[in-house]
Amino acid sequence: MIDRNGSTFGERLYSLRKEKNLTRVRLGELAKISDRSIVNYENGSRYPGSVEIVKRLADALGTTSVYLLGDEGAYIEHAREIGGSKSADEVRFLVEQLTAAFAGGKLPEEDKDAMMAALSEAYFESKKLNERKYSSRKGKK
Numbered sequence: 001m002i003d004r005n006g007s008t009f010g011e012r013l014y015s016l017r018k019e020k021n022l023t024r025v026r027l028g029e030l031a032k033i034s035d036r037s038i039v040n041y042e043n044g045s046r047y048p049g050s051v052e053i054v055k056r057l058a059d060a061l062g063t064t065s066v067y068l069l070g071d072e073g074a075y076i077e078h079a080r081e082i083g084g085s086k087s088a089d090e091v092r093f094l095v096e097q098l099t100a101a102f103a104g105g106k107l108p109e110e111d112k113d114a115m116m117a118a119l120s121e122a123y124f125e126s127k128k129l130n131e132r133k134y135s136s137r138k139g140k141k
Helices: 009-019 024-031 035-043 051-061 065-103 109-140
Strands: none
Touching: 009 035, 009 051, 009 065, 024 035, 024 051, 051 065
16 A cells, blocks of 8 residues: 555555664564564565554554554555454555556546546445434434
8 A cells, every 4th residue: 555655555565664773573572573474464475463563663663653543554554443444454455446547657647536536426425425414323312
């Protein structure tokens, strides 16, 4: 997953680790996670399973979890906080698919604009539906 500045979580992690002259083993010791996990994070095959892991990595690297997570990570972690790991996985999948659609270069610009308009419309429509559901539940209590 690529954020607006063009880098992924794994790339930011790798770059900071190299900048700090840390081996994967040493970073793992500092963050209390396995060096194999760091390999997986850096190559993009896995993503940290909790905000706590990201915080430990950020602390060990002298940065913030917001920087490590990037734009997409913030959305994913927010989804995890309010809906659990299934919600986070769904948001991660959606972000990956949208990134691929927009970055792949196969869609003409007007189609990308139409796609964003449709996504915005779907978002606001679902927000209205959820507000109505919440309001009706609240009225029943």
